[in-house]
Amino acid sequence: MNDETNDRVAVDVRGVEKHFSDGARSIHVMKQVTLQALKGEILMLVGPSGCGKTTLLSAIAGTLNIESGEIDVMGNPVHKMSDAALTRFRAKTIGFIFQQFHLIPTISVAENVGIPLLIQNAPKKQVIDRARAVLDAVGLGDRWKERPNRLSGGQQQRVAIARALVHEPPLVICDEPTAALDARNGEIVLELFRNVARSPDRAVLIVTHDNRIFSYADRVARMDDGEIVEVREQGHTEPPHFVHEHA
Amino acid sequence: MTALALKMLFGDTAKYMMLVAGLFFASFLIIQQASVFCGLMLWTTSTLKNVAAPIYVVEEQVQQVNETNPLRDTDVARVRSVSAVEWAMPLYSGIQRVRLEDGSFKTVQLIGIDAATLAGAPERMIKGRLEDLRLPNTVIIDELAITRLSLKGAPPIKVGDRFEINDIEARVVGICKAARSFTGGPYIWTTYERALQYTPPSRKMLSAVIAAPVDGVSWEDAAGEISRKTGLKAYVNRSFGSDENDLNTSTVWWYVRNTGIPISFGTTVVIGFIVGVAIACQTFYSFVLDNLRHLGALKAMGMSNLRLSLMLVIQAATVGLVGFGIGLLFTALFAIAAVENQQPPFYMPWQIPVVAFGVIQLICMVAALMGIFRLSRYEPAMVFRT
Ligand SMILES: Nc1ncnc2c1ncn2[C@@H]1O[C@H](COP(=O)(O)OP(=O)(O)OP(=O)(O)O)[C@@H](O)[C@H]1O
Ligand SMILES: [Mg+2]
Numbered sequence: 001m002n003d004e005t006n007d008r009v010a011v012d013v014r015g016v017e018k019h020f021s022d023g024a025r026s027i028h029v030m031k032q033v034t035l036q037a038l039k040g041e042i043l044m045l046v047g048p049s050g051c052g053k054t055t056l057l058s059a060i061a062g063t064l065n066i067e068s069g070e071i072d073v074m075g076n077p078v079h080k081m082s083d084a085a086l087t088r089f090r091a092k093t094i095g096f097i098f099q100q101f102h103l104i105p106t107i108s109v110a111e112n113v114g115i116p117l118l119i120q121n122a123p124k125k126q127v128i129d130r131a132r133a134v135l136d137a138v139g140l141g142d143r144w145k146e147r148p149n150r151l152s153g154g155q156q157q158r159v160a161i162a163r164a165l166v167h168e169p170p171l172v173i174c175d176e177p178t179a180a181l182d183a184r185n186g187e188i189v190l191e192l193f194r195n196v197a198r199s200p201d202r203a204v205l206i207v208t209h210d211n212r213i214f215s216y217a218d219r220v221a222r223m224d225d226g227e228i229v230e231v232r233e234q235g236h237t238e239p240p241h242f243v244h245e246h247a
Numbered sequence: 248m249t250a251l252a253l254k255m256l257f258g259d260t261a262k263y264m265m266l267v268a269g270l271f272f273a274s275f276l277i278i279q280q281a282s283v284f285c286g287l288m289l290w291t292t293s294t295l296k297n298v299a300a301p302i303y304v305v306e307e308q309v310q311q312v313n314e315t316n317p318l319r320d321t322d323v324a325r326v327r328s329v330s331a332v333e334w335a336m337p338l339y340s341g342i343q344r345v346r347l348e349d350g351s352f353k354t355v356q357l358i359g360i361d362a363a364t365l366a367g368a369p370e371r372m373i374k375g376r377l378e379d380l381r382l383p384n385t386v387i388i389d390e391l392a393i394t395r396l397s398l399k400g401a402p403p404i405k406v407g408d409r410f411e412i413n414d415i416e417a418r419v420v421g422i423c424k425a426a427r428s429f430t431g432g433p434y435i436w437t438t439y440e441r442a443l444q445y446t447p448p449s450r451k452m453l454s455a456v457i458a459a460p461v462d463g464v465s466w467e468d469a470a471g472e473i474s475r476k477t478g479l480k481a482y483v484n485r486s487f488g489s490d491e492n493d494l495n496t497s498t499v500w501w502y503v504r505n506t507g508i509p510i511s512f513g514t515t516v517v518i519g520f521i522v523g524v525a526i527a528c529q530t531f532y533s534f535v536l537d538n539l540r541h542l543g544a545l546k547a548m549g550m551s552n553l554r555l556s557l558m559l560v561i562q563a564a565t566v567g568l569v570g571f572g573i574g575l576l577f578t579a580l581f582a583i584a585a586v587e588n589q590q591p592p593f594y595m596p597w598q599i600p601v602v603a604f605g606v607i608q609l610i611c612m613v614a615a616l617m618g619i620f621r622l623s624r625y626e627p628a629m630v631f632r633t
Contacts, residue, residue, distance in 0.1 A: 063626070
């Protein structure tokens with residue numbers, strides 16, 4: 001690996017091992033996993049259900065301890081950090097997008113979006129201003145005062161994307177961001193990933209087994225039974241598109 | 248963060264109401280019952296307020312004012328002979344039965360005082376003249392007696408009316424204000440000699456000798472000297488809590504130690520506490536469980552355990568504050584009604600709400616701690632799986 005690519009590495013996973021004990025049985029969920037995510041790209045992690053995608057994502061996000069191996073995220077040795085350091089690291093470095101959105105129903109859309117800034121103790125005025133600006137970028141600028149459950153599923157996921165970007169984290173992590181959405185909304189969300197989330201200094205890491213959306217990735221890493229079996233560049237000969245099942 | 252915590256709390260209207268209702272119930276029960284208990288204890292000392300002599304001399308074994316273990320008639324003179332004593336007068340105090348015109352009986356607290364000096368007479372007359380007590384067969388009644396001794400359907404009893412105490416005629420010559428008696432019967436004043444006539448005869452009738460010290464001698468010193476010189480027990484009549492030689496204090500403690508009253512009130516207070524704990528902890532815990540997804544997401548997004556815990560503490564403290572506030576408000580309404588109605592007894596020293604507030608907040612902190620404990624076991628990695 002030359003210095004130039006080294007500079008572009010956002011996430012560097014090397015030889016990671018992890019077992020889960022399921023009663024008497026021990027499941028080997030990560031077997032010598034090695035993977036890099038680069039700044040400026042959308043990397044999709046795909047593979048059959050139960051192969052360990054979410055587990056790997058959790059380890060990268062610093063929410064799950066690993067047994068051996070190394071994980072560097074933006075120069076932070078995640079595998080070595082204390083719980084308190086990990087908490088600060090997550091607050092600053094990572095934008096989270098969940099399958100079930102996890103928006104707080106009793107506060108407004110803008111307040112939800114502002115949460116990562118709130119966690120970093122930003123002044124209140126700045127939180128709302130910045131949240132509204134990001135909501136504009138995802139096309140929901142006029143809905144900032146509403147409660148999240150007044151919005152459709154697709155709109156809620158756009159709010160979640162805004163929340164993941166509001167503090168400009170260098171790494172955005174999404175687990176099955178389109179699984180709860182229909183095709184139309186999935187397409188809007190993926191367009192946002194490409195056009196709003198993706199930026200030269202940020203890596204976007206998406207876990208999915210939704211093969212309709214693979215073409216939005218810059219690279220696709222395929223996982224099977226705890227191993228990365230293939231990493232493929234998407235030579236974008238045609239613009240990315242959403243594969244409609246019945247089209 | 249406080250705003251976020253409160254919005255999450257108020258957003259769940261059903262649980263919020265439930266929490267406030269439970270803590271309101273607990274606060275109300277605790278404050279109200281404790282205050283009624285204190286009021287009742289205060290009532291045990293009513294005779295000491297209604298017959299406001301500085302010193303009460305009683306039989307050696309007597310520990311409380313409602314206990315009548317009579318003295319010898321000669322004891323008045325013995326007390327009088329003590330140099331520190333300015334004056335000493337006989338006092339009769341006992342429960343007697345009044346027969347009304349329709350033949351029904353009512354119990355009353357009969358007080359007999361010295362006819363010449365009227366020492367121990369009611370302090371605030373509303374109607375009639377105190378001096379008329381020196382006329383034959385006369386009594387002064389308190390306000391409560393108006394309702395208690397009036398016949399149903401007949402006009403209320405007034406100055407000039409008559410009734411019988413143990414078959415002997417009593418004519419009302421005055422109405423006064425008086426503190427409520429513990430037994431619930433009205434206070435009726437008459438002279439010492441007449442009190443003896445009203446009372447079925449027995450060998451000794453002198454309930455107490457009331458006395459006052461000469462100028463320049465404190466009540467306590469005079470009482471001490473009376474005790475030494477006569478061998479009788481001499482108490483001062485100050486107020487509850489002043490010292491062990493105060494008859495108010497001794498009376499209240501006697502009731503606390505020798506009756507089931509503290510236990511029965513204590514039981515209700517404990518029930519209030521348990522209900523509060525049960526409702527608050529159970530509801531708050533389920534509130535935390537309902538929000539676990541969101542709290543877990545906040546944790547994953549980098550909110551520290553300390554801040555998450557603080558949010559739960561703020562939420563719990565807030566419901567505690569609101570529940571307690573409403574509880575105090577309702578106790579105040581209850582108190583106003585009690586004072587207006589002159590019963591049930593009600594007395595709320597400042598310690599009661601302060602302690603109750605502490606107890607309610609303690610309940611809330613236990614609830615918050617349960618939530619904090621649950622949250623601490625929530626792995627942030629779980630957010631990807633729910
Ligand atoms: N906390 C846990 N305890 C025990 N086993 C676990 C735990 N988390 C995951 N596993 C197991 O580890 C394996 C990998 O799980 P993981 O969630 O990473 O798969 P996945 O690729 O994300 O699957 P899916 O596509 O269904 O989300 C599975 O067999 C799962 O049952
Ligand atoms: Mg998964």
